Amino acid sequence: MSEARVEPTQRVTVRAPAKINLHLGVGARRPDGMHPLATIYQAVGLYDDVTVTDAPAWSVGLTAPIDGVPLDEENIAIRAGRALVAHHGLDLAARITIAKGIPVMGGMAGGSADAAATLLALDRLWDLQTSDEDLLRIAGELGSDVPFALVGGTALGTGRGEVVTPIADNTSVWWVVVLSDEGLSTPAVYQHFDQVTPDAAAEPPVPQALVAALADGYTDEVGALLANDLWPAARDLRPDLVDVEDQLRLLAPDGVLLSGSGPTLLMLHEDVEEARVAVADLRERGFRCTIAPGPVAGAHVVTYA
Numbered sequence: 001m002s003e004a005r006v007e008p009t010q011r012v013t014v015r016a017p018a019k020i021n022l023h024l025g026v027g028a029r030r031p032d033g034m035h036p037l038a039t040i041y042q043a044v045g046l047y048d049d050v051t052v053t054d055a056p057a058w059s060v061g062l063t064a065p066i067d068g069v070p071l072d073e074e075n076i077a078i079r080a081g082r083a084l085v086a087h088h089g090l091d092l093a094a095r096i097t098i099a100k101g102i103p104v105m106g107g108m109a110g111g112s113a114d115a116a117a118t119l120l121a122l123d124r125l126w127d128l129q130t131s132d133e134d135l136l137r138i139a140g141e142l143g144s145d146v147p148f149a150l151v152g153g154t155a156l157g158t159g160r161g162e163v164v165t166p167i168a169d170n171t172s173v174w175w176v177v178v179l180s181d182e183g184l185s186t187p188a189v190y191q192h193f194d195q196v197t198p199d200a201a202a203e204p205p206v207p208q209a210l211v212a213a214l215a216d217g218y219t220d221e222v223g224a225l226l227a228n229d230l231w232p233a234a235r236d237l238r239p240d241l242v243d244v245e246d247q248l249r250l251l252a253p254d255g256v257l258l259s260g261s262g263p264t265l266l267m268l269h270e271d272v273e274e275a276r277v278a279v280a281d282l283r284e285r286g287f288r289c290t291i292a293p294g295p296v297a298g299a300h301v302v303t304y305a
């Protein structure tokens with residue numbers, strides 16, 4: 001009897017989550033231009049799906065057109081692909097197709113999710129067997145938030161955010177995600193942070209009380225401890241966010257947070273029905289919003305064909 005022929009893998013799709021920062025402690029700008037961070041990342045249930053197929057040259061496309069996403073070598077997904085093949089000393093290329101579910105320029109690290117998804121998808125497509133250590137290192141060179149998109153869950157981020165240590169999180173929450181029609185540039189927010197925070201610490205402290213509240217599963221305490229050092233800078237650049245924040249605080253006095261460098265705002269709920277009611281209420285008032293659970297898994301294969 002002849003053995004069944006095994007076809008090589010043709011197409012891999014990896015799903016990668018958005019991130020939020022339950023705590024974003026930002027230190028003084030380093031000589032290399034980066035900022036030291038002490039952050040608690042949480043992966044939340046908004047996703048980009050990245051599909052890769054072998055191709056004679058690198059290219060990237062979107063399943064639906066979206067302003068602000070480059071479709072050339074500037075796209076971080078192509079940079080990720082090139083970094084992976086360079087690491088292995090190979091001369092390969094791929095077609096990368098991105099289905100975006102993560103808001104663009106929303107402070108939820110959508111580009112970083114695409115980079116992480118591309119690394120994992122190409123590793124599987126070509127069976128490169130890249131070690132976790134190497135994948136995380138390549139991810140960290142691509143961007144500060146890329147390693148966390150691989151790891152997911154809830155994690156402490158140090159260094160410039162690229163040193164990721166998973167932590168215990170016994171909460172299970174629902175985030176009301178309030179989107180903004182206009183994006184906010186991350187570099188612009190950090191530059192303004194430098195101006196309005198001349199006394200920033202050299203090394204921001206790890207938020208131990210929040211780490212303990214997450215391990216204990218105390219959602220109320222987590223809500224009271226949410227913090228983001230970029231908030232004053234983002235408010236200055238986007239004064240319209242102050243009114244949105246005020247309206248959210250009427251619904252949830254604790255538990256309102258700016259996502260990363262903004263402009264997306266978040267509202268914490270322990271109960272999904274409460275979150276649904278809040279979304280319906282906000283939509284009636286003209287806000288664009290959705291619900292995302294947290295924490296969720298990091299980048300993972302969803303189709304392997």
Ligand code: ATP
Pocket residue numbers: 068069070074075076077098103104105106107108109110111112114115145184186260261262
């Ligand atoms: P961060 O907070 O990580 O800086 P963000 O979530 O605010 O990011 P992104 O959606 O990641 O914003 O986009 C940041 C910039 O990266 C955009 O200006 C966009 O031009 C560029 N970019 C490059 N590749 C991508 C990609 N695959 N998806 C989205 N943006 C991308």
